[in-house]
Amino acid sequence: MTTKPSSAPWADEPFHLITTPSKSLDESLGHIYGATQMAHAHNVIIRGLNAILQQAPYVPIATDEHFKAQDVKDLLFYVQSWVKMVHHHHWVEETCMFPEIEKFTCRPGFMGDSKHQHELFHDGLEKLLAYSSAMTPEKYRWHGADGMEKIFDSFSKDLTDHLYAEIDVFLSMGDFDSAGLNKIWEKAEKVAKQSGNLAMLYDAFPVVLGCADKTYEGGHDFPPFPWVLPYLVKYWFAAGNGAWRFNPCDWWGQPKPLEFGPR
Numbered sequence: 001m002t003t004k005p006s007s008a009p010w011a012d013e014p015f016h017l018i019t020t021p022s023k024s025l026d027e028s029l030g031h032i033y034g035a036t037q038m039a040h041a042h043n044v045i046i047r048g049l050n051a052i053l054q055q056a057p058y059v060p061i062a063t064d065e066h067f068k069a070q071d072v073k074d075l076l077f078y079v080q081s082w083v084k085m086v087h088h089h090h091w092v093e094e095t096c097m098f099p100e101i102e103k104f105t106c107r108p109g110f111m112g113d114s115k116h117q118h119e120l121f122h123d124g125l126e127k128l129l130a131y132s133s134a135m136t137p138e139k140y141r142w143h144g145a146d147g148m149e150k151i152f153d154s155f156s157k158d159l160t161d162h163l164y165a166e167i168d169v170f171l172s173m174g175d176f177d178s179a180g181l182n183k184i185w186e187k188a189e190k191v192a193k194q195s196g197n198l199a200m201l202y203d204a205f206p207v208v209l210g211c212a213d214k215t216y217e218g219g220h221d222f223p224p225f226p227w228v229l230p231y232l233v234k235y236w237f238a239a240g241n242g243a244w245r246f247n248p249c250d251w252w253g254q255p256k257p258l259e260f261g262p263r
Contacts (some may be wrong), residue, residue: 003215005255011050011211011248014067015160017043017169020217022241030181035170037185040088040212042163047211048082049156051248053247055260056148062138071150072240079132079148081203085127086159088204090118091193105173114169124155164189189224195235200236207255209233211245213255233251 004010023084052075056077057073060067128151141147141149168225173181209230212223230251237253238244246261 002211003255005257008052008257009211010255010258011054013046013048013050014053014248015050015156016162017046017216020220021167021171022136023171027255028178029174030178030185031095031170031173031176033178034173034181034185035167036210037189037222038170039167040220042167043088043213043216044084044223045086045163045210046160046209047213047248048085048207049152049160050260051211051246052079052082053152054154055246055258056142058260059142063073069137071244072140073241074245076135076137077203077241078141078207080129080245081207083129083132084200085204085207086125088192088200092188092192094118096118096191097184100184100187101173104184105176111169114162114166117158117165120158121162127151127154142178150220174238198251201233206233206241206244207247209251209253210244210249212253213249214253 004012013230020036021032021041025032027033027036056075059071061072073148094115098115102108102110128148131148135148142149146151167263208223209225214220234251247256248258249255
């Protein structure tokens with residue numbers, strides 16, 4: 001369970017969060033550790049998705065009395081940043097993790113289902129990125145044939161189905177050597193960090209920090225960032241950007257009430 005900040009709807013719905021494997025299984029085993037770390041990363045993606053779905057319908061549009069262009073700008077920037085974060089996660093999987101797993105297991109195509117699942121929601125994410133990058137606050141709509149909701153509806157189930165299913169793939173790897181699996185996880189984590197550039201500190205990283213609920217299921221320490229990074233993000237890279245109002249957690253992983261909702 002997450003430590004919900006209030007009785008109002010929060011980022012643990014509408015798509016359910018993934019149960020952390022290490023809460024009931026031995027994390028010293030390589031496949032359990034990998035599944036646990038992947039569950040943490042996938043829950044970050046799901047919380048970001050849920051935070052958008054919970055709040056976007058309540059951001060006033062141009063025809064509403066309380067419309068503020070800056071609110072819509074911030075929402076659109078948040079959506080862009082969330083997509084970039086998802087893209088980076090899947091890029092690391094496809095360029096490093098999946099090939100390393102198939103090489104280690106001597107099973108070409110072992111991660112084929114996961115690769116195919118990426119294809120199912122790729123176009124929807126690209127369309128969302130294009131929409132949120134080009135849309136003006138005055139023309140933005142959530143509902144309707146030309147609204148952003150329709151784009152989310154086109155891919156969100158395929159995305160979340162994949163996020164759930166991939167954990168089962170990792171859990172199925174119990175017959176393989178733990179030390180060898182751990183080397184794969186370490187290499188993928190290294191690639192993820194090294195491929196992160198300065199620009200990501202202004203968009204993708206703030207989403208990761210703001211969607212990593214450290215109170216979930218009694219608490220955990222994810223993401224594995226240096227202790228100083230939340231301070232750098234809060235006081236430098238994220239300073240003055242209202243988009244981070246849409247994050248469901250503060251910079252230290254503590255859940256906070258959603259900024260927009262039915263209140």
